[in-house]
Every structure is written in structure tokens, then in C-alpha cells.
Amino acid sequence: MSLLEVRSLNLFYGSKQVLFDVSFSLYEGEILCIVGESGSGKSSILYSITGLLPPSARREGKIIFSGEDLTALREKEMRGIRGSRIGMIFQEPSSYLDPLFTAGLQVEETLRSHREVNDYQEAAIGALSRAGIPQPEEKYSMYPHQLSGGLKQRVCIASAIICDPQLLLADEPTTALDVSVQKRILQLFKSFKGEGKSIILVTHDFGVVAEVADRVIVLKDGRIVEEGDVFTIFDSPQHQYTRKLLSAL
Ligand SMILES: Nc1ncnc2c1ncn2[C@@H]1O[C@H](COP(=O)(O)OP(=O)(O)O)[C@@H](O)[C@H]1O
Numbered sequence: 001m002s003l004l005e006v007r008s009l010n011l012f013y014g015s016k017q018v019l020f021d022v023s024f025s026l027y028e029g030e031i032l033c034i035v036g037e038s039g040s041g042k043s044s045i046l047y048s049i050t051g052l053l054p055p056s057a058r059r060e061g062k063i064i065f066s067g068e069d070l071t072a073l074r075e076k077e078m079r080g081i082r083g084s085r086i087g088m089i090f091q092e093p094s095s096y097l098d099p100l101f102t103a104g105l106q107v108e109e110t111l112r113s114h115r116e117v118n119d120y121q122e123a124a125i126g127a128l129s130r131a132g133i134p135q136p137e138e139k140y141s142m143y144p145h146q147l148s149g150g151l152k153q154r155v156c157i158a159s160a161i162i163c164d165p166q167l168l169l170a171d172e173p174t175t176a177l178d179v180s181v182q183k184r185i186l187q188l189f190k191s192f193k194g195e196g197k198s199i200i201l202v203t204h205d206f207g208v209v210a211e212v213a214d215r216v217i218v219l220k221d222g223r224i225v226e227e228g229d230v231f232t233i234f235d236s237p238q239h240q241y242t243r244k245l246l247s248a249l
């Protein structure tokens, strides 16, 4: 069953159109990778889904999440969904984390804004642990500057999963990390998929695609030029642009 269905999405920033008739589905327990060069519109697709767009932006089309059209919701209703039923992970954990608060409090904050539980600290430590952080009790009280890039990204992942969202959106989440850390984070995404979560992972790196994708969308200048399961994309890419991206691997 499809958890998310994007139908004929057009996106404009002012008078400039950056997404053209983008349509795709995402199924339960599936990892979909969106691949394309810088500027092709990958992040814009994620921002269109979450509604985190600048005031100049205008969307056309439908974004059906669990049977509900997100484009028809008010900002207040979207705030209830973001962080709760849709988790987000970004490229630069440092720009997302607040240097003045401990890792644990920041993870707790996401939970506080959506749920009432008895013990927030215990829940945050649990999320840090599920995000693959060793000694989570210790890391709970550490500040971002005391953590490595890989750990900071895991804190962001903990924050993204603490409310147990059905959908995870990740925008180049491993680009700033070295290869071994990258592998472990991708492993974590596969384990979330094993729990039945659906994931959209944006990347310009076909190495990442090979590691985790079930299905792939290739984006060029705001248009989907190719879509298929990961084996077909690697074995017989149809579009010259896909072959060019693959040759960079
Ligand atoms: N806030 C914005 N205002 C105007 N143009 C933007 C804005 N954000 C992105 N763009 C433009 O939209 C296009 C797609 O950008 P983006 O979605 O960030 O691509 P990608 O994530 O693939 O690098 C680019 O041409 C970019 O310059």
C-alpha cells in the first residue's frame, strides 16, 4: 500500500518554476532514493512535502500522505505532522543542533512538542540508543561541540525518530561524513525500513543508492527523467543523464 503519493507537483519560487509535473509513490517499508545533480530540485521535493517553503514559493498538485492531502492543510495542522508522523534529517547536523543545549534535551524537545510521556529523559536515551549511539546515557548530557560529526548526525536521527514517524525524509544525510560513518548510518536506515518505516533519501551519490535503495528516481532540472527499481537502474539505465551520473561512481 502506498504511504505517500505525490501527484503532478509543480513548484515555483516567485516566477521561477523549479519542479515540473513530479509524480511518484512511496510504499510502506520502502527506501526510495532521489538522485540528481546539485540544483536539480531534490531538496525542493522534500520541502514541498513538509511544507517548509519560503513565502515566495507556490505549490501545485497533490501530496497524499496516509490518505490526506498535505497541500490542503493549514500550517498549524502541518506542525502537528512534522516531527511527529514525518521525521526529517538534514545534511548538516551542526546547523540543525543548538550549541547551547545538550544533545538529550534537544531530542526530548521534539517529543515534548508532540506527546505526553511520563519520563522524557528515558525516552530520549532510548531514541539515542536506537540511533546507534554508544553509551547514550553519557551522550545525553553532552553539548554538540563535544560530539563528532557522525554522533551529531545520530542525535538528529534520534530526534527524527523519537515520535516513531511512519515517514522519514533525509536530505543528503551522510554527505558531510566519512565513508565508514556513512556506512553505519545507512545501515541504520535499513534497520528502520525493517521496522516498516518508509524513507525518502536524497543523494547525489550512486554509492549511497547502491547501498540502501529499493527504488530510484532520477531528477534533472526539476523533472523526473527515470524511475525504476534499483537493479534495473544500475543494470540498464535508460536515460543518458542516469548513465552519466552512474559513470561518476
Ligand atoms: N528559496 C529559494 N528561492 C529561490 N530559488 C531557490 C530556493 N531554493 C532553491 N532554489 C532553486 O531551486 C532549484 C532547485 O534547488 P534544490 O531543490 O535546492 O536542488 P538540489 O537539492 O537538487 O540541489 C535551484 O535552481 C535553486 O537555485
Ligand SMILES: [Mg+2]
Pocket: 042, 043, 044, 171
Ligand atoms: Mg539539496
